[in-house]
Structure formats: C-alpha cells, structure tokens
Amino acid sequence: MHLIDIGANLTHDSFDRDRDDVLARARAAGVVQMVITGASRAHSPMALRLAQQHPGFLYATAGVHPHHALEYTDECDAEMRALHAHPEVVAVGECGLDYFRDFSPRPAQRRAFARQLQLASEVTTADGARKPLFLHQREAHGDFMGMMKEFDGQLGAAVVHCFTGERQEMFDYLDQDWYIGITGWLCDERRGAHLRELVRHIPAERLMIETDSPYLLPRTLKPLPKDRRNEPRFLAHIVEELARDRGEEVALTAANATAATRAFFRLPVSA
Numbered sequence: 488m489h490l491i492d493i494g495a496n497l498t499h500d501s502f503d504r505d506r507d508d509v510l511a512r513a514r515a516a517g518v519v520q521m522v523i524t525g526a527s528r529a530h531s532p533m534a535l536r537l538a539q540q541h542p543g544f545l546y547a548t549a550g551v552h553p554h555h556a557l558e559y560t561d562e563c564d565a566e567m568r569a570l571h572a573h574p575e576v577v578a579v580g581e582c583g584l585d586y587f588r589d590f591s592p593r594p595a596q597r598r599a600f601a602r603q604l605q606l607a608s609e610v611t612t613a614d615g616a617r618k619p620l621f622l623h624q625r626e627a628h629g630d631f632m633g634m635m636k637e638f639d640g641q642l643g644a645a646v647v648h649c650f651t652g653e654r655q656e657m658f659d660y661l662d663q664d665w666y667i668g669i670t671g672w673l674c675d676e677r678r679g680a681h682l683r684e685l686v687r688h689i690p691a692e693r694l695m696i697e698t699d700s701p702y703l704l705p706r707t708l709k710p711l712p713k714d715r716r717n718e719p720r721f722l723a724h725i726v727e728e729l730a731r732d733r734g735e736e737v738a739l740t741a742a743n744a745t746a747a748t749r750a751f752f753r754l755p756v757s758a
Contacts, residue, residue, distance in 0.1 A: 494697035498533040516720035526552035538575035550580035556591035559599035579607040580621030587626040608641040617643030671705035691743040
C-alpha cells in the first residue's frame with residue numbers, strides 16, 4: 488500500500504528525540520508522503536523547514552489553530568502570507584473553531600478564522616488555483632458553517648480534518664463538496680463508535696486518512712506502544728479499520744484515499 492498521512496504534528500517536541508527514526512518507520516509501513524500540520528505562529532515555520540529538509544516526502548500547512556487564536560495579529564498574518572509563498576506549503580490552516588476546549592475566547596477564534604479565510608481566498612498555488620483549506624471544527628458547527636458561507640465562491644477545496652462529529656455535520660460538509668479526514672478516533676470504542684457507520688457514506692473521492700500524531704493513538708492497536716505516542720506508521724492500522732467498516736478491500740480504500748489526497752493537495756506521485 489502507498490499511504491499519505493494528511494495530518495501529522497511532527498513539529499511536536501515529543502518527536503525531537505527520534506524524528507528521523509519516526510520518518511523511517513513510516514516509510515517502512517507504506518507511508519509515501521505526509522503533510523505536516525502547521526497550527527501556530529511558532530510551529531507553521533517549523534513545519535515548512537521540515538518539508539524543505541525532506542523534499543517530495545514531506546509537505547506542510549501553515550495556519551493558526553483556534554486554540555492559539557489570540558496570536559493572530561497583523562504581524563502574524565504577514566508571516567502566514569510569507570510562508571504561503573513557498574511551494575512546500577500546500578494548504579491554509581489548521582484553522583477553524585473549537586468551542587469544546589475554548590482555550591481562546593470565542594470572539595478571538597472567529598476573528599482569527601475570518602482572517603485565515605480571507606487569506607485562503609487570496610493565496611494561490613503555482614498553477615493559479617486557490618490553495619485548499621485544512622479545517623478544524625469542534626462543537627462549533629453553526630458558527631463554522633455560517634463563516635464558511637460568508638466566503639461562498641471565494642475559496643478552493645476544503646477538508647474538515649480529524650472528523651469526529653455527528654451524521655448531520657458530515658452530510659453538511661459533503662453537501663459543500665468538502666473532504667473528510669478520518670483518524671484513529673474511529674478506533675475509540677468510547678467516543679468514536681458512531682463513526683463506524685458514518686464512514687460508509689463518505690464518497691471515496693472525498694475521503695482522506697491521517698494520524699494526527701502524536702495524538703489520537705488508535706486504541707485497537709496491539710500491542711500499544713509503551714509511551715502511548717501516535718506515529719505516522721500507524722496509518723496502516725487506521726486504513727485497515729476504515730476499510731473493514733466501509734466493507735472494502737484494504738488495498739482499495741488505501742488507493743482511493745491516496746488518489747483523493749494527491750488531487751486535493753496537488754502532490755506529485757512519489758518515487
């Protein structure tokens with residue numbers, strides 16, 4: 488299988504001790520490309536540097552997660568625009584709304600999200616297309632949809648990454664032709680059991696896979712790593728579970744997700 492992890496937080500300090508080994512293990516497990524999540528003012532340039540160190544294998548997003556919304560100043564906006572001038576940065580985000588944690592005040596979250604939607608309406612890829620959006624939404628569906636609607640016709644493709652929501656939310660996204668990112672949350676019998684049925688309804692051309700590592704270690708993984716750290720190499724386990732729930736052969740689910748991901752992020756076929 489050739490797999491692409493669309494959301495790996497490889498700038499996280501838990502990878503500082505063995506990042507090269509983590510990448511090697513991912514390759515050995517069939518992960519041929521990864522998109523490194525840029526989710527803050529500090530970590531977005533770090534994601535770009537990682538991508539530049541591993542051309543053709545790693546790519547990056549650049550944005551500010553709602554948890555860090557207060558840092559989205561005029562200076563931050565200028566920094567994000569400069570990052571998006573680099574071809575290795577393939578999407579705007581991670582950005583959106585998170586009313587579950589509320590680590591930033593909700594008005595600040597909405598301001599930061601609006602500024603990044605404006606950015607996404609302006610920055611383009613080398614071929615002149617608008618860069619896609621890498622989106623986060625948790626417990627904020629109404630405001631999230633309302634803000635996206637304000638930019639109707641002005642944005643490129645969008646993926647709601649790490650989808651954990653309910654049926655109506657998913658179909659609202661699919662009705663907009665957005666993509667859905669599925670993580671190891673699917674493997675959590677306490678919180679993710681509802682996803683087992685929902686994933687059957689995601690069209691193959693709209694489905695992508697991710698680990699969100701080092702977070703969301705799949706609970707069905709045996710044996711679990713002692714440090715409980717998720718890694719991109721476990722993407723193979725997630726796609727096996729996903730294929731079973733969709734009633735598909737694993738190779739088909741993997742191939743479709745890889746094709747959808749390459750089309751979305753405009754990634755070249757890896758060597």
